[in-house]
Amino acid sequence: MKELSDIAVVGLAVMGENLILNMASKGFTVTAFNRSYDKVERFLSGRAQGKTIRGADSIESLVASLEKPRKIMLMVKSGQPVDDFIEKLVPHLDEGDIIIDGGNSQFEDSDRRTAALAEKGLLYVGSGVSGGEEGALKGPSIMPGGDERAWPSLKPIFQGISAKVADENGELTAPCCDWVGDGGSGHFVKMVHNGIEYGDMQLICEAYLLMRDLLGMTADEIKEVFVEWNNTELSSYLIEITADIFGYKEDGKALVESILDTAGQKGTGKWTGVTALHLGVPLTLIGEAVFARCLSAIKEERVDASSVLKGPKPEFKGDRQAFLNSLKDALLASKIVSYAQGFALMREAAKEYNWKLNYGAIALMWRGGCIIRSVFLDNIKTAFDKDENLRNLLLDEYFADVVQNAQQGWREVIAQAAVNGISVPCLASALTYFDGYRTANLPANLLQAQRDYFGAHTYERKDKNRGEFFHTNWTGRGGDTASTTYDV
Ligand code: 6PG
Secondary structure, eight states, X not given: OOSSBSEEXXXXXXXXXXXXXXXXXXXXXXXXXXXXXXXXXXXXXXTTTTSXXXXXXXXXXXXXXXXXXXXXXXXXXXXXXXXXXXXXXXXXXXXXXXXXXXXXXXXXXXXXXXXXHHHTTOEEEEEEEESHHHHHHHOOEEEEEEOGGGHHHHHHHHHHHSOEEEOTTSOEEEESBOOOEETTHHXXXXXXXXXXXXXXXXXXXXXXXXXXXXXXXXXXXXXXXXXXXXXXXXXXXXXXXXXXXXXXXXTTEEGGGGSOSOOOOOSHHXXXXXXXXXXXXXXXXXXXXXXXXXXXXXXXXXXXXXXXXXXXXXXXXSOHHHHHHHHHHHHHXXXXXXXXXXXXXXXXXXXXXXXXXXXXXXXXXXXXXXXXXXXXXXXXXXXXXXXXXXXXXXXXXXHHHHHHHHHHHHHHHHHHHHHTTOOOHHHHHHHHHHHHHTOSSOTHXXXXXXXXXXXXXOBOOTTSOTTOOBOOOSSSSSOSOOXXXXXX
């Protein structure tokens, strides 16, 4: 083992431990630190035994064990614990040392910490890490952002341990990790990843609901559909594990059928939605995915409502295989809308926060290792490589074509869901967004008239230049004074 470690990892929960083992397996020497030292001792005499991993029992010994510039990666609970540890660490560090936060932190916190530590001569990196415990051990997707001066020292370690996908020559060498940008941009990109994860999961759940309640399919039959879809453009980690889940039996019965239908959430999907509202980006699908979890959580209320509010009894009369094909199309088209909205959010954030984001590189970072990994991300990378200023993924030739071809089936699925009273918020909101986005003339002219009528909020005219505002005295009783025209 080298005399000094390449990096330290603080926090020995499962993600922290697995990242350390991953680093050691790639030839790096790692110092492990935890608030309680007995956890470190257990790790050293257990999974870390015989590997290039050493423990530290105090902040002083942790700092002394590291090569300069020191690199210390925090894998602790996001929020106050990150600030608390930084405060303890800072007095022991020297100029140019690097602190990395690998938890699911809010991007505003990473922004603030990067600026505050730069004033002290320290380099801060807020890094998204995705892929769960297996990803951490075998190769996660890593999305670092913050003080770019840290990147040359971090790059060999982060790209060394990250997942790899095929490069242009088909060799598995392209790392699912690259520098994202300044300030909180790494955690922003991870937040959007998680929002998209919420959307992908809910879309799959809605497809399941239609198979179960409209087509009356069994768990085994549903499993087969997901297995089949995993060999198509939908091929992804989430479709693959869904097939596995439907095959998992407990006492001969699919376990999924015994799980209570109330979803939990740790907040990253909600932050994505809140941020979209702040930035004024229509992120409808992810918003619906978050609300679908909220609706699922009021189980008792839904059970009561189910006996009061009656709807149609689902009954399917058409060709089942044709419907399943349409369902696949609906899922694919909705997924494209979700990613289009997610990338639009990143574009707007880049403008607002002055980040220079490389969307092709982000698609590549998500291509492997993370929860939303899929073959589909190859096409997204190609789209942004072709046009880095692409305004909306739906305008890319390839995706426009896929959606065009999927459209009829997609509409059929939404229509069947509505007629049969089956709730599909994400599939339906995706179609509504698609139809709104491709509508040159929306009814917002009426909305502006209403605003002007009751509040003199003014409007622009089709027959005048943009930026010229008008007010009408609609009733003859109002004055001529218009209110200001600011937009949030
Ligand atoms: C990942 C995941 C992970 C997330 C969990 C739980 O990329 O590895 O996104 O970071 O925390 O999936 O999220 P929810 O509890 O909000 O579903």
